[in-house]
Amino acid sequence: MAELSGRQVVLPESRVPIVAEPDVLVVGGGSAGLAAATAAARNGAEVMLVERFGYLGGLASGGLIILLLTMDDGAGRQAVGGVCQEIVDRMERRGAVHYPPEGQWNDPDSQLVEHYSRWGLVWGRGPHRVRYSVAFEPHEFIFAADEMLQEAGVRPLYHTWACEPVVEDGVIQAVVIQNKSGRQAIAPRVVIDTSGDGDLFAAAGEPFELERVHPWLWFLLSNVGDLEEAFQGSKGFFFRTLGEGRVLVPWGGDARTKLRIDATDPVEVSEALVECRQMVKEEAARLRGSVPAFRDAYISLIADQLGITESRRLQGEYVMSRDDLDRSFADSIARTGHWTKYGCVYNIPYRSLLPKGLTNFLTAGRCISVDHRVNHATKEIPPCMATGEAAGTAAAMALEDGVGVKDVDVRRLQARLRQQGAILE
Ligand SMILES: Cc1cc2nc3c(=O)[nH]c(=O)nc-3n(C[C@H](O)[C@H](O)[C@H](O)COP(=O)(O)OP(=O)(O)OC[C@H]3O[C@@H](n4cnc5c(N)ncnc54)[C@H](O)[C@@H]3O)c2cc1C
Numbered sequence: 001m002a003e004l005s006g007r008q009v010v011l012p013e014s015r016v017p018i019v020a021e022p023d024v025l026v027v028g029g030g031s032a033g034l035a036a037a038t039a040a041a042r043n044g045a046e047v048m049l050v051e052r053f054g055y056l057g058g059l060a061s062g063g064l065i066i067l068l069l070t071m072d073d074g075a076g077r078q079a080v081g082g083v084c085q086e087i088v089d090r091m092e093r094r095g096a097v098h099y100p101p102e103g104q105w106n107d108p109d110s111q112l113v114e115h116y117s118r119w120g121l122v123w124g125r126g127p128h129r130v131r132y133s134v135a136f137e138p139h140e141f142i143f144a145a146d147e148m149l150q151e152a153g154v155r156p157l158y159h160t161w162a163c164e165p166v167v168e169d170g171v172i173q174a175v176v177i178q179n180k181s182g183r184q185a186i187a188p189r190v191v192i193d194t195s196g197d198g199d200l201f202a203a204a205g206e207p208f209e210l211e212r213v214h215p216w217l218w219f220l221l222s223n224v225g226d227l228e229e230a231f232q233g234s235k236g237f238f239f240r241t242l243g244e245g246r247v248l249v250p251w252g253g254d255a256r257t258k259l260r261i262d263a264t265d266p267v268e269v270s271e272a273l274v275e276c277r278q279m280v281k282e283e284a285a286r287l288r289g290s291v292p293a294f295r296d297a298y299i300s301l302i303a304d305q306l307g308i309t310e311s312r313r314l315q316g317e318y319v320m321s322r323d324d325l326d327r328s329f330a331d332s333i334a335r336t337g338h339w340t341k342y343g344c345v346y347n348i349p350y351r352s353l354l355p356k357g358l359t360n361f362l363t364a365g366r367c368i369s370v371d372h373r374v375n376h377a378t379k380e381i382p383p384c385m386a387t388g389e390a391a392g393t394a395a396a397m398a399l400e401d402g403v404g405v406k407d408v409d410v411r412r413l414q415a416r417l418r419q420q421g422a423i424l425e
Contacts, residue, residue, distance in 0.1 A: 003027035005158050010117025016176060016183045022048040022155070023394045025175055025188035027162040030058025032299035033194035034145045035083040035388030036395075039420070041152035041193070043396030048186060049149070050160045050177055053305075056145035058196060061138045064218035064303040066241065066248065067120050071382045072132035076106030079093030080382035081390045087144050088134050096140035096242060104130045118231060120239035120248065133339070137242045138301075162195070165204045170359045173202065184203045190360045190405060191396040194388060197264050198312035198367035206355040207315040211372060212260040215269070216251045216307035217276035221284060222300035225243050230293035238287075246300070251307075264310040269296060272306055309366075309379060317371030317406075324374065331410045332425050333394070333417060334386035334418035338377045346377050347425045350410055353391050359404040364391035386422060394418055 003010045022045075026037040029051035041047040058066045066137040068088065073079045091097045098119055104112055107130045116122045121133040149156055157179070164176040166185070174187040193200040198208055224230055224245045230238075232262045241248040257275060261268040282300055290351070325344050333345035352369040353362045363369075364387040366379040376385065394413050414424055 004268055011076060013401050014082060014183070016185050018174060019184045019185045020048055020155075021187045022046045023188065023399050024190045024392070025050070025186050026192045026194055026392070027175065028058065028193070028365075029156065029198055029382070030194060030365060031055040031060045032196075032384040032388035033058070034148065034190075035385040036192045036194050036364050037154045038083055038148045038152045039389045040396045041154045041392075042420075043393050043400070043416070045396040045399055046255070047152070047154045047354070048157060049068050049188070050157045050162050052159070052161045054158045055142045056140070056149070056156075057141045059305065059307060061141045061145075062304045063307050064138060064220065064248065064301065065307060065381065066133040066136050066138050066141070068136065068381050069121070069339040070131045070133040070337050070380070071125065072105055073337040073345045074129070074131060078132060079337045079345055079423055080386050082386060082417070083148075084382045084385035085421060087141065087257050087385070088136070090138045090144035090147065091136050094140055094143070094294055096137040097134050099134040100130045100132065105132045106130060111335070112300030113302065118240050120250065123143055124342075129342060131339075135239075135241055142305070151349055160300035162200060163203070165191070165200055167204050167358070172200075172358060173358055175200070182357065188402050189399055190362070192395055193361065193363040193367070193392050194365045194391075196308070196311070198314055198363060200357055201358070201363060202312055202366075203362070204358055204361070206357055208312045209315060209372075210264065210312050211310040211375075212262050213308060213310050214257055215259060215261050215263070215272040215276055217273070217280050218248065218250050218258075218303045218307055219280050219299055220246055220248055220301040221282070221287070221294065222246050224297045225293035225295065227293070232289040232292060233293060234287065252316045255304050263306070263308040269306060276306065277302065286360035290415070294364060310372070310375055312367055313371075313375060314355060314363050314367055314369040316352060316363070317354040318357060318369060320346065320348065320352055320370040320374040320375040320378070322371070328425055333410070333413060334383060334384065335388035335423060335425055336383035339380055345425075346374060346388060348378065348383070350394065350408075350413070353387060353394070353407055359406060359422075362391040364388040389420065389422055390417060393420065
C-alpha cells in the first residue's frame with residue numbers, strides 16, 4: 001500500500017507484469033501513429049499500438065482538424081503520397097472527401113480559388129492558386145484507420161497510457177503502461193513515439209524544446225440554412241464541410257483566446273478546455289443571433305481534445321531549421337509542401353526522427369526534431385503521416401536486418417518507401 005510521508009506519498013516498490021513483447025510498440029494512435037503502425041506491420045513486424053483514447057486519428061479525428069493541408073508543393077505537384085494518399089482513397093470510396101481534381105491543382109482561377117477557400121483548402125497570402133488539400137469526415141477517417149490496422153494485423157490497445165520507459169544502456173527495454181487493469185509493461189524491440197507531445201522521449205531524458213501555444217476547440221454546426229447567404233452575411237470564420245447544412249468552425253470562430261498554454265501541463269489544459277468550451281457556446285450563439293442562415297443551427301460536434309499545434313519537439317540527431325527549405329538531404333525519407341507557401345518543399349531527413357541517445361527508438365508526427373518555424377509545415381497531417389510511414393518502415397527494416405534503427409540502410413529505406421507509394425525528393 002502507498003503511504004503518506006509528510007507532503008509526499010511513498011509508493012511501494014512494485015513489480016508489474018510484462019503483458020506483451022511485440023517487435024514494435026507505437027505510442028499514440030494519431031495520424032502519425034496510424035501510419036507508423038501500419039507501415040511497420042506491412043513490412044513484417046509484429047506491432048502493438050497503445051492509445052489513451054478509444055479511437056485512431058488524434059487531432060485529425062477527435063480534434064476535428066478535418067483538413068489535410070497540403071499534399072502538394074504549391075506548384076501543382078503532389079508532395080505526400082503513401083499511407084496518406086491511401087486513407088484519402090479509402091474515404092473517397094465512401095464519399096467522405098472533398099478536394100480539387102488533379103487538373104485543377106495550381107489553377108489561379110479566382111472562382112475556383114474562392115470555392116476551395118470556403119472549404120478551408122487554400123491558405124496564406126495571395127495571389128492564391130488551388131492546392132491539393134482534402135476535406136474529410138472525421139468518423140470516416142476512424143473507420144478507414146480501423147480497417148488499415150486490422151488488415152495489417154496491428155494489435156491496438158485503447159484507453160491505455162504509455163507512462164514510463166525502462167531504459168538500460170541507451171535501449172528502451174520496456175514501457176510501463178496504465179489502464180483499467182492497473183500498471184503493466186510492454187517489452188518491445190523498437191519503440192516509436194507518436195504521442196504528439198513526445199511523452200516517451202521526454203521521460204527517457206532525451207533533449208527537447210517545448211512551445212507554449214494557443215489552445216482551440218474546433219466544432220461543427222448543423223442545420224445551417226443557405227450556405228451562400230451564410231458566407232455573404234457573416235464576418236465570422238467558418239468552412240464548408242461534408243454533409244448538408246453543416247459548417248466547420250475552426251479556432252473558435254470569431255472568438256480568440258489570449259491564453260497560451262503548456263499542453264503537457266494538465267492543469268493548464270483543463271482550464272483551457274473549460275474556457276474554449278465557453279467560447280464555442282458563445283460563438284454559436286453569436287452566429288445564431290447575427291446571421292439569418294444560422295438562426296436554426298445547432299452545435300452537432302465539439303472536438304473532444306484541444307487543438308494543440310505544438311508542445312515538445314525532439315532535439316535529435318538533426319534539427320531542421322528554416323534554412324532547410326528546398327534543401328536536399330541524402331537521407332530524406334519524406335517531403336512536404338508548405339500550406340501557406342507556394343512552390344517550396346521541406347525534405348525531411350531520417351535523422352530528424354532519431355534521438356541523440358536511445359538506439360531502439362524513433363519519433364514521428366508533430367514532435368519530430370525540427371525548430372518552431374519548420375514545425376509550422378511538418379506538423380500538418382500529411383507530413384505527420386509521411387514521417388510515421390517512414391518511422392514504421394525503418395523500424396521493421398532494422399529488425400529484418402538485425403541492426404539498430406540508427407544503422408538502417410537509408411538507401412534501401414528510401415527504395416522501400418517509394419515502392420509503398422511515398423514521394424521523396
Ligand atoms: C488548431 C490547429 C489547426 C490545425 N490545422 C491543420 C490543418 O488544417 N490541416 C492539417 O493537415 N493539419 C493541421 N493541424 C496540425 C495537425 O492537426 C496535427 O499536427 C497532426 O494531426 C498531429 O498528428 P500526430 O499524430 O503527430 O499527433 P496527434 O494527432 O496529437 O496524435 C497523438 C496521439 O497520441 C495519443 N497519446 C498522447 N500521449 C499518449 C500517451 N502517453 N499514451 C498513449 N497515447 C498517447 C493521443 O491521444 C493521440 O491520439 C492543425 C493543428 C491544430 C492544433
